[in-house]
Amino acid sequence: MLVRYQKGPDGKPVKKAVVYTASEHGIEPRSIDPDAVKIIERLRNSGHAAYIVGGAVRDLILGREPKDYDIVTDAEPPRIKKLFYRSRVIGKRFRLVHVYVGERIYEVSTFRSIANGTVGNTYGTIDEDAKRRDFSMNALYFDPLELKLVDYVGGLKDMRSRRIVPVIPLKTIFAEDPVRMIRAVKYAVATGFSIPFMTRLAIKRHAPLLAGASVSRLGEEATKILYSGHAAATIDTLLKFRLLSPIMPGVQMALLSGGANSASMRASLEELDAYVTDTGDKCLGALLSFIIRDSVAAARDLPAEDVQVAYHNAIDAARDFLAPLTMPRIEVEAAVRAVFKAPDPKQKPKRPRRRRRRKPPSSPLDPKPAGKPDDAPRDDA
Secondary structure, three states: OEEEEEEOOOOOEEEEEEEEOHHHHOOOHHHOOHHHHHHHHHHHHOOOOEEEEOHHHHHHHOOOOOOOOEEEEOOOHHHHHHHOOOEEEEOOOOOEEEEEEOOEEEEEEEOEOOOOOOOOOOEOOHHHHHHOOOEHHHOEEEEOOOOEEEEOOOHHHHHHOOEOOEOOOHHHHHHHOOHHHHHHHHHHHHHOOEOOHHHHHHHHHHHHHHHHOOHHHHHHHHHHHHOOOOHHHHHHHHHHOOOOOOOOHHHHHHHHOOHHHHHHHHHHHHHHHHHHHHHOOOOHHHHHHHHHHHHHHHHHOOOOOOHHHHHHHHHHHHHHHHOOOOOOHHHHHHHHHHHOOOOOOOOOOOOOOOOOOOOOOOOOOOOOOOOOOOOOOOOOO
16 A cells, blocks of 8 residues: 655645555456546546546446446646547536547546535646545546556545445535435445445435425436436435435325335336346336336326327326426337327217118009009000
């Protein structure tokens, strides 16, 4: 184990970070994405510091395959854009760069400062960047070229203790960004780590703030929950912390309704997790179909003139169920199509057939109709 020092205000060295070697952190080099390594290599060769950070490092330490790779550097977005031909700068307030390699996207961001708090957008140093990360296990910086893990906040120790530990003080972490409460629950369920007692209290105290969070960010977190493979357990834990209503009020209402509706929703969530685990499918429409099917079925049974009207009723019911989230229209429609069954056609009431009265057969004794008799003489002259 190595120690990284930095000069303090008095000129004396101050311990800043612990640096773990390959034998200490246990990350397998062959499990690291080679394209992520190439991105870091290009940044380094251009004179910049660069590391893999966040969820990818966490997953590598846990022996899991990372879903995404985030890279952090001291290069600013315009400079990153120049170094990578297939890239684009995104974001207005929080600018970063998406680098495209084949079909994959690698997010490259610049070290952020804590000068304006943990939600500011001023560029800073790596040690400042670490202090504005939400939880210690997400504040680990991995150098894939030298196979070193840089830890400014004791994140590796917390992971080995199986705890979700905030980096930012409890009085501000959730007040500044309420969505962090959802992330804490999501990480705890995905890793099996515990949330310390004081952090649980802070979540319960700040839970009402989640109602004021950005709908787009809530939608992002909801989508991540659906394709996590742990949706049922995550939603149960969010419900326990009173965090479910702002993000999925329809699901909460179904779970708390009791009876058949509650059992059906739980079964749907378990089926969703099994589907994601078996197929790895991340198509949002397919995932949404599991949680909207009861509301679609109820709408299908409403009186409707024809199948088209019944289908539009189902679309409206799905949107109402998912509100306040604004999922893409095309995905909602795909979800409805996956579970919508056309109602039986209405039977038109049968009208009684009117019987035509038959004329009685004529009799030879009946008088002939008036007119010329058949044997009347004709004028041949």
